[in-house]
Amino acid sequence: MKKYLVISIAIILGVMTFLPFLWMISASFMSTGAANTYPPKLFPDKFDFSHYQNLLTRLNLARYLLNSLVISLGVTFFSLLLNSMAGYAFAKYRFARKKRLFKFLLSSMIIPGQVTMLPVFLILKNMGFINTYFAIIVPGMASIFGIFLIRQYALSIPDSLIEAAKMDGATELQIYFRVILPLCKPILVTLGLFTFMGTWNDFLWPLIVMTDSSMYTMPVALANLMSEHVQDTELMMAGSVITIVPVLIVFLALQKYYIKGIMMGSVKE
Amino acid sequence: MNKTKLSAVILFLGPSLIVIFTFFFLPVIVAFLMSFTDFDIYALGNLSNMRFVGLKNYFTLLNDPLFWTSIKNTFYFVIAGGPLSVATSLGAALLLNSKLIKYKSIFRLVYFLPVVTTLVAVSIVWRYIYHPRFGLLNYILSLFGIGQIDWLGDPTFSMPAIILLAVWKNFGYNMIIFIAGLQNIPEELYEAASIEGATAWQKFKSITVPMLAPTSLFIGVITMIGYFQLFAEPYVMTQGGPLNSTLSIVLYMYQEGFRWWNIGYSTAIAFLLFVIILIGTVIQFKLQKETE
Numbered sequence: 001m002k003k004y005l006v007i008s009i010a011i012i013l014g015v016m017t018f019l020p021f022l023w024m025i026s027a028s029f030m031s032t033g034a035a036n037t038y039p040p041k042l043f044p045d046k047f048d049f050s051h052y053q054n055l056l057t058r059l060n061l062a063r064y065l066l067n068s069l070v071i072s073l074g075v076t077f078f079s080l081l082l083n084s085m086a087g088y089a090f091a092k093y094r095f096a097r098k099k100r101l102f103k104f105l106l107s108s109m110i111i112p113g114q115v116t117m118l119p120v121f122l123i124l125k126n127m128g129f130i131n132t133y134f135a136i137i138v139p140g141m142a143s144i145f146g147i148f149l150i151r152q153y154a155l156s157i158p159d160s161l162i163e164a165a166k167m168d169g170a171t172e173l174q175i176y177f178r179v180i181l182p183l184c185k186p187i188l189v190t191l192g193l194f195t196f197m198g199t200w201n202d203f204l205w206p207l208i209v210m211t212d213s214s215m216y217t218m219p220v221a222l223a224n225l226m227s228e229h230v231q232d233t234e235l236m237m238a239g240s241v242i243t244i245v246p247v248l249i250v251f252l253a254l255q256k257y258y259i260k261g262i263m264m265g266s267v268k269e
Numbered sequence: 270m271n272k273t274k275l276s277a278v279i280l281f282l283g284p285s286l287i288v289i290f291t292f293f294f295l296p297v298i299v300a301f302l303m304s305f306t307d308f309d310i311y312a313l314g315n316l317s318n319m320r321f322v323g324l325k326n327y328f329t330l331l332n333d334p335l336f337w338t339s340i341k342n343t344f345y346f347v348i349a350g351g352p353l354s355v356a357t358s359l360g361a362a363l364l365l366n367s368k369l370i371k372y373k374s375i376f377r378l379v380y381f382l383p384v385v386t387t388l389v390a391v392s393i394v395w396r397y398i399y400h401p402r403f404g405l406l407n408y409i410l411s412l413f414g415i416g417q418i419d420w421l422g423d424p425t426f427s428m429p430a431i432i433l434l435a436v437w438k439n440f441g442y443n444m445i446i447f448i449a450g451l452q453n454i455p456e457e458l459y460e461a462a463s464i465e466g467a468t469a470w471q472k473f474k475s476i477t478v479p480m481l482a483p484t485s486l487f488i489g490v491i492t493m494i495g496y497f498q499l500f501a502e503p504y505v506m507t508q509g510g511p512l513n514s515t516l517s518i519v520l521y522m523y524q525e526g527f528r529w530w531n532i533g534y535s536t537a538i539a540f541l542l543f544v545i546i547l548i549g550t551v552i553q554f555k556l557q558k559e560t561e
Binding site for chain 1: 272273274275277278280281282284285286288289291292293294295296297299300303313360361364365367369370376378379380382383385386387388389390391393394395396397398400402403404405408437441442445446449484487488494497498500501504505519522523526527532535536539540542543546547550
């Protein structure tokens with residue numbers, strides 16, 4: 001009895017969670033106007049791909065996909081490099097005031113990002129970066145959370161490995177590239193995944209720094225598209241599918257790294 | 270072991286610290302200073318148009334009805350949505366930790382899917398789900414005899430609608446952290462309680478809840494911080510309406526700063542948000558200590 005109750009609750013929660021996705025996908029294949037019926041249909045009568053074609057050709061979504069891809073990959077690449085160098089240094093290097101500096105960085109994470117937005121906008125404007133990929137990539141090249149994540153992982157690397165490499169005459173950079181980076185691979189995948197998905201999904205910052213429509217990222221383009229096409233339910237659903245699918249594929253391929261990252265981030269010092 | 274060479278420290282820490290200083294610490298300081306000026310669209314063109322106005326922005330804010338509306342709405346969202354979201358996460362975690370359920374990894378994946386999707390995209394999807402005539406939600410409610418609700422058009426229902434979307438979108442994240450916390454509770458505690466004839470509810474109250482306390486504090490704090498920063502949902506679904514019923518602090522900050530270029534005023538809003546978050550975090554830590 002109890003067993004069936006628990007299973008039914010789990011299934012109901014699952015259906016409630018999944019229903020919006022199911023409706024989004026099937027509405028995106030309905031012909032124009034077909035999603036606005038009562039009662040709502042959960043499956044299209046016939047598959048209509050015209051909204052996808054429209055979005056990718058006439059409405060320029062391919063360009064926005066490219067923007068999002070370049071920006072997300074750019075942020076991911078540079079932040080992995082910079083954060084892993086700093087995270088490794090905080091884990092293994094010995095220098096004055098290391099602990100204090102690290103604690104200071106961690107405690108500043110309580111400051112919400114919105115506080116910095118106007119000055120960062122002005123700085124980027126002075127650098128001439130507004131409406132370029134740099135406006136998102138450059139401020140995203142390092143993050144305190146990323147440094148923290150790498151450091152926690154790098155602490156577990158035995159000192160003896162680093163010492164041995166030094167004995168062999170390796171320079172600091174060689175140690176980092178040949179010993180540390182390969183050992184940090186799992187955490188690099190995790191952090192890379194967080195960064196890629198976070199950048200892809202971000203809305204407020206690209207909305208602020210990309211004012212020229214040719215530079216929009218997918219979420220900004222989608223929000224903008226809706227102001228003109230709010231009546232075209234099926235078209236908007238197709239746009240949502242195109243926005244979500246790339247991150248979903250990346251997530252499904254690397255799920256376990258993502259889950260591990262959440263748990264690591266929640267481990268208290 | 271010896272100290273690391275200074276050149277290596279600079280090489281490895283320098284780049285990221287420069288980025289973090291330039292795009293985080295420096296802007297925090299600049300924002301703080303700007304909140305005491307009348308920095309606006311004219312100063313944007315020529316810095317000499319900027320004047321130091323002391324605490325004027327803060328005083329104006331305290332007398333700005335729209336600011337108080339945004340505070341009220343944001344607190345509504347945090348106080349109603351936060352606990353609802355955490356409770357859903359805990360419920361889902363308990364379900365997935367139960368021995369009665371098979372295919373756990375599939376359930377976990379489904380519950381988690383909304384977390385990784387793009388907030389703007391799902392906000393748009395939910396906008397249509399909330400459609401008063403053709404929306405899925407009103408159709409489902411009508412099966413239970415509940416009449417047509419204008420979710421996003423009625424000031425009474427607009428915030429509940431946004432809360433429902435936020436809970437749906439976020440509960441999977443905290444669920445994962447709760448599952449990890451639940452798995453760290455030693456099985457023997459439950460076995461011992463069973464031998465003494467404790468009911469499921471007693472076990473939950475006197476073993477699960479106290480053992481999860483550190484996890485709950487962490488989740489409480491990150492959920493609260495995240496919920497105070499409400500922005501994309503109202504931006505996409507209601508633009509702060511109807512009748513400003515979903516105008517959040519960050520949305521108001523965005524409008525003042527990036528739509529009207531009242532930059533000094535907008536940074537003052539951002540700092541008050543920071544102070545509110547700080548106070549909220551301190552209160553949660555205090556409450557946690559008292560219950561221990």
